[in-house]
Amino acid sequence: MEQIRFIQAEHLKQKPTDESKLGFGQIFTDYMFTMRYDEEHGWHNPTIEPYHPLSMDPSTMVLHYGQSIFEGTKCYRRKDGGLQLFRPWDNFARMNRSAERLSIPKFDEELALQGLIQLIEVERDWVPHSHGASLYIRPTIIATDPRLGVHPSHTYLFFIILSPSGAYYKEGLAPVGIYVEDKYVRAVRGGIGFAKTAGNYAASLKASEIAEEKGYAQVLWLDGVDQKYVEEVGSMNMMFVVDGKLITPMLNGSILAGITRDSILKLAKSMGIETEERRISIQEIINAAHAGKLDEAFGTGTAAVVSPVGELCVDGEKIVVSNGKIGKLTQKLYDTLTGIQYGDLPDTMGWVRKVD
Numbered sequence: 001m002e003q004i005r006f007i008q009a010e011h012l013k014q015k016p017t018d019e020s021k022l023g024f025g026q027i028f029t030d031y032m033f034t035m036r037y038d039e040e041h042g043w044h045n046p047t048i049e050p051y052h053p054l055s056m057d058p059s060t061m062v063l064h065y066g067q068s069i070f071e072g073t074k075c076y077r078r079k080d081g082g083l084q085l086f087r088p089w090d091n092f093a094r095m096n097r098s099a100e101r102l103s104i105p106k107f108d109e110e111l112a113l114q115g116l117i118q119l120i121e122v123e124r125d126w127v128p129h130s131h132g133a134s135l136y137i138r139p140t141i142i143a144t145d146p147r148l149g150v151h152p153s154h155t156y157l158f159f160i161i162l163s164p165s166g167a168y169y170k171e172g173l174a175p176v177g178i179y180v181e182d183k184y185v186r187a188v189r190g191g192i193g194f195a196k197t198a199g200n201y202a203a204s205l206k207a208s209e210i211a212e213e214k215g216y217a218q219v220l221w222l223d224g225v226d227q228k229y230v231e232e233v234g235s236m237n238m239m240f241v242v243d244g245k246l247i248t249p250m251l252n253g254s255i256l257a258g259i260t261r262d263s264i265l266k267l268a269k270s271m272g273i274e275t276e277e278r279r280i281s282i283q284e285i286i287n288a289a290h291a292g293k294l295d296e297a298f299g300t301g302t303a304a305v306v307s308p309v310g311e312l313c314v315d316g317e318k319i320v321v322s323n324g325k326i327g328k329l330t331q332k333l334y335d336t337l338t339g340i341q342y343g344d345l346p347d348t349m350g351w352v353r354k355v356d
Contacts, residue, residue: 001111002046004033004118009050019130022166024303029126029135029162033115035107036144037156043107046115048122051161057146061153067143068198069098072302073259075120075135075162075355077127078343083120083355086341088113088137090259095139097257098195103152104141112139116160120355123162131342132167136303168304173326173334175310178233178297179211180220180282182315186232188224193231193254201235208234216313218299222282224254230280236299236307237261240285241329243293250277260300264333266349273329282314289319296327305341306334 012030016022028051035046062068071091076084092109099106116137120127127135139160143153184207187193192200207219218234230238230249237258239248246268251257268275288294289312297309308331310324322330339345340352 001108001114002044004115005045005047005049006118006122007047007049015126016164019128019133019164019166022128022133022164024165024168025136025138025163027164029123029164031119031122032162033119033160035111035115035158037105037107037158039154043105043111043158046111048115048119054157056144059146059148060143061145061147062142064148065143065150066197066199067102067104067153067156068141069095069102069104070138070140070196070198071095072196073137073139074165074302074341075127075137076342077129077134080343082343083124083127084341084343085116085120085137085353085355087259087263087351088116088353090262091139094196094257094259095141098197099141101192101195102197104143104156107141107158112158112160117353117355119160119162124355126162126164128164128166130167132169134165136163136165138163173306173308173331175308175322175324175326176217177215177311177313178218178220178309179214179216180222180312180314181207181211182222182227183207185224185227186221187254189253191224191254193224194251194256196256204234214313218307220282220312228281228283230282230285231255233299233307233309234301236301236304239264239298239300240280240288240294241296241327242285242288244295245274245276246329247276247278247280249280252279258300260302260305260337263337263349263351264300264306267333267336268329270348271332285312286314286317286319289321294319294321296330297321298327298330305338306330 144155145153221231223229299307308326312319
C-alpha cells in the first residue's frame with residue numbers, strides 16, 4: 001500500500017467553542033485527504049494536506065457532465081474521550097459501486113480507509129464532545145479533465161473533508177410531516193438512483209421546494225414508472241410499521257442502499273421484529289392508515305439516523321401517524337443504534353472501528 005504523505009499547515013483555524021451552534025456542514029477542519037487518478041499512474045499520491053479551495057478550469061468536466069460521487073459518514077466521541085467510526089468500510093464499498101455506474105475508476109478501499117483514519121487522528125481535537133454532535137465525513141470524487149465532450153474523464157480527484165456538526169435533534173426526536181410527490185420523479189430503475197451522485201440530489205430540489213412551501217419537511221418519492229410505489233423520503237430510506245411488522249421498499253436499482261437502513265433492519269431482526277423488503281404501494285399505506293394498522297413511519301439516514309414521521313400528505317389527504325408522536329419501536333431503534341455509534345452500548349454486530 002502506498003505511503004500517505006503529510007503536509008503541515010502553516011496556520012491552524014480556531015476551533016469552535018460553543019458546540020450548540022455548530023449546525024451542519026458550515027465549519028471545516030484544518031486538513032483534508034486527497035489522492036489523484038490518471039491513466040498512467042492509476043490512483044496515486046495519497047496525501048493529508050491543509051484544507052484549501054480547489055482551483056479548476058471553467059471547462060473542467062465535472063462542471064458540465066456531472067461525474068461526481070460522494071459519501072457521508074461520521075466519527076463519534078465516546079464518553080471516555082476515545083473516537084470511533086461506524087461501518088466506514090461499507091461507505092467506501094458503496095462509493096466504488098457508485099464509481100462503477102458513473103464510469104469512474106475504482107479505488108483501493110483499504111487505502112481510503114487508512115487515509116480517513118490517519119486524517120481523523122490528525123484532526124481528533126475537532127470531534128465534538130457533546131452528546132448527539134459528531135464529526136461529519138464527506139468523501140468525494142470528481143472528474144478533473146479540462147475539456148468539453150460527453151465521455152468519461154481521464155483524470156479524477158478523490159478528497160475527504162471533515163465538518164464538526166451539532167446534534168440533529170436539539171430538542172428530542174420531533175416527528176416531521178412528509179409530502180408525497182406525485183408529479184416529479186427522482187430516479188428510475190436502470191438509471192443512477194442507487195448511486196450517491198450529485199445529479200440525484202439536483203433532481204430532488206424542485207419537489208423539496210414545493211413541499212417546503214406547503215409546510216412539509218421532506219418529500220416522499222414514488223417510483224418513476226407507475227408513480228404508485230414508495231421509494232425514498234428526502235435523502236433517507238423509508239420504513240413503515242404496519243400491524244407490528246417493519247416493512248421497507250426493496251432495493252430495486254432506483255433507491256440508495258442505505259447503510260443506516262441495513263443497520264436498522266438487522267437490529268430489528270435481532271429484537272425479534274418481523275421485517276419485509278418488498279414493493280410497497282402508497283395505496284397500501286393509505287389503506288393501512290384507514291384500517292388503523294399504520295403503527296409508525298420513519299426515515300433512516302446518516303445525518304438523522306432515524307427521523308420519525310408524524311403526518312403524510314397524499315393527494316391533499318392528511319394522514320396522521322402514531323398520533324403525531326414518535327412510535328415506541330422507532331424510539332427503541334434510534335436509542336439502540338446511536339448507543340452503538342457513541343459507544344454507550346456494546347457493538348455485538350462488528351460495526352465499529354475504533355480510531356484510538
